[in-house]
Amino acid sequence: MKAPLTRSLVWFGVLAAGLLGAPAAAERGTLNDLWNVAFAIVLASAWNLLGGFAGQISLGYSAFVGIGAYTTVLLAMAGWNPWLTLPVAAALAVAFSVIIGLPTFRLRGPYFSIATIGVGEAVRVIASGVEFTGGSSGLRMPSGGFNFISNYYGMAVLALFTVAVVFFIHHDAFGLALDAIRQDIDAAEALGVQSTRYKLLAHAVSAALVGAAGGLFAMNFQYISPGSVFDFRLSLSIVLMPIVGGIATLVGPVLGAVLFSYLQIKLLASPALRDSYLFIYGGLLMAVMLFEPRGMVGLWERLVRLRSRQRPQAAEA
Amino acid sequence: MAAAPLLEVSGVGKRFGGLVAVAEVSFAVQEGEIFSVIGPNGAGKTTLFSLLVGSQRPTTGSIRFRGEEIAGLRNDQVVARGLVRTHQIVRPFRDMTVKQNVSVGALFGSKQLRGEAAPAKVAEVLERTGLAARARVLAGTLTIGELKRLEIARALATEPTVLCLDEVMGGLNPAEIQGAMALIREIRKSGITVLMIEHHVHAVVGVSDRVMVLNFGRKIAEGRPQEVLRDPAVVSAYLGDEEGAAA
């Protein structure tokens, strides 16, 4: 299977070059946009591990962003170096993923998804009401020592790391287990797959990555609140990116992340469109479900099949 | 004197609300046997298999495998101990290749093979079940005969001590049935004990050492195939009471 591997490496190289090389060539505005793309790539790819490959669609991932963000801010307020807070942010996100995973992974399909909405909302409500998280007005990072370029590199590296981790898991036995769980969980268990264990593992890995991203988010935006990091709309975007891009594929979430970042930029720029983002999100979701459940990757594959059918004399691959 | 049975099922029962699917079934299987379970449709045979492998919990009774109580264990835990089943209605992973399907069994079965051992096992099993030529094909495109063989292949890849086959002959043509019977004999020869649910009388008689008959969830006969099939209770269960009374 040499060819696909080389192709993956090439794509990865292009992505890496683009993200890591940008600070040398681009100005601050573009770098902001690329930061958003990198952030989106982490969220979408990490989510896809549980939601796409394992088929457990969680609509409450903003909880991990929020936990990561709040951990970083609170520890920074206590005097920690912000970079050192990131592993803790990831660890706390993992802990939370296990706590909600244990009861909810007993549920299947849509019931699991509804439960995750409930969990996400409960977390937001609690965070808005509790004192030490600053209530609904949020918290501010202690000032000083912030360097955008380092933060940018941090997010870019995290994005590349996320894509690499997902790639390795997908090609490992772990990934095969997740695929089996997605396609037929009972048949998988009938062959010895410990489905709950693997779901929890996938959940934990993706939570760690998203939590770390949340911490970097807090460092970058300096100010966080339940409305910004525990928002249901954030959970929604996290889910839409891989679904529109191509669920359960490696490249789908990246495509979705790029598309949504682009849309965000366009939407914020034009006042007319700014109020229509729900139309676009909702419309895209409906279109994908109705016409091409495999998203952009599915569309691409359809085009490829059409072209190969139109050229029957083409040499056998 | 016979050695201790490999699998001892005592008083096992399953009810779903008011419906009794399996009622107080007891039997024992010796190592190296081919033991068949037959009975009219709805007799509870598949439910019994589900209870054995842990995909359903028995409401009563005990199941001892190699002396260990396994009733109440999860399906994956039972597979880890060496007891695996195939499904009557095949459940392939359609978006995976044949090779990947079988790999799931090899990687997560009783031996949890890793490294070089897993692909080696997969190749071996594909040879035995005659699927080697279809290894790279997506499971969703296989014929029913091939899908049945895939079910068996996946289960074999888990390196079981006991293999429970649920109506593997269903839907096969006579040539395929002969092939299946040969495969079952070969599996037993390789040291695996086989339980089978089957409707094909010819296959049952041709391969089994002993047969158990279920009707309405109860055991109504057990013994060597020829004896069991002549048992009036068994005949009437299949044909209806009037004929049975006349026999």
Next chain:
Amino acid sequence: MEKLAGVLLSSLFAAGLYATMSYGLAVIYGVMRIINLAHAGLMMLAAYVTLSLNTWLGLDPFLSLLVVAPLFFGIGVVLDLTIVRRLPRGGNAPSMQSLLLLFGLWLVLQNLAYLVWSGDTQSILTPYTMTSVHLLGESYGVPLLLVFGVSGLSLVGLDLLLRRTFLGKAIRAVTQNRDAARLSGVNADRISAVAFGLGTAFAAIAGTMMSTLYAFTPDFGRSFLLKAFCIIVLGGLGSFTGVAVGALVLALIENVFAAYTPIPTSFQDAISFSLLVLVLVAAPNGLPALFRGFSRKALAR
């Protein structure tokens, strides 16, 4: 104790609204095995339509039900025929595809509301909005009592429909076993359209009533949707009487927490969300099944 009586009465009134809001979800789930996340959007839309009717025509919200309910029935049927019908039928288990599709519809409806009515918080004021009545030592707002009355009427109406009409029998048949119903001559597709229409109409009734009790924005409905889902799971998915039970149980739990614990109202929602998760995990077949299980075990000993 008077307080207890007050809690029970409040729960009863709340349960009426909750039941109405949940029946819409239950009918669609029962007949089509579809989890209609757009339910929240439809409730919200009905509230806004009621607002407009009130603002432009001075129509009292409760009277506008006569317009809103049939209108939304029609909208539901159209939605089923144009969108929901296109999904592949997944058998007996609810599918993720329909969940996500209707989720997308919900988002679209939210945006529609933003564009037409703006994102400002709205509320409907009537001559009787601020008036109240004294019952058992507590005072209850007149709108709440009217809502309870309307809920009661619509639930009785639904019950009559389900038990006394052929349509109702067909709906119950398809809910229990779609294939068997079709074999008995029921046109399952047409019943599905009717069911979606009914479900939407009930969402609309609930939304209209809620517009008299709460202020609302296009985002309105999410916490109610989760409560509705909690209720239908509590009551046993697919059981219509169970919904009433579930509504009462949830309303009781909420009111008891509010009356007897110091937990502030802002946390109330967190309670119902946690209850939802708890119910899904611990009693997925609903309370009735749980009770049956207990009583059987008790009898077995």
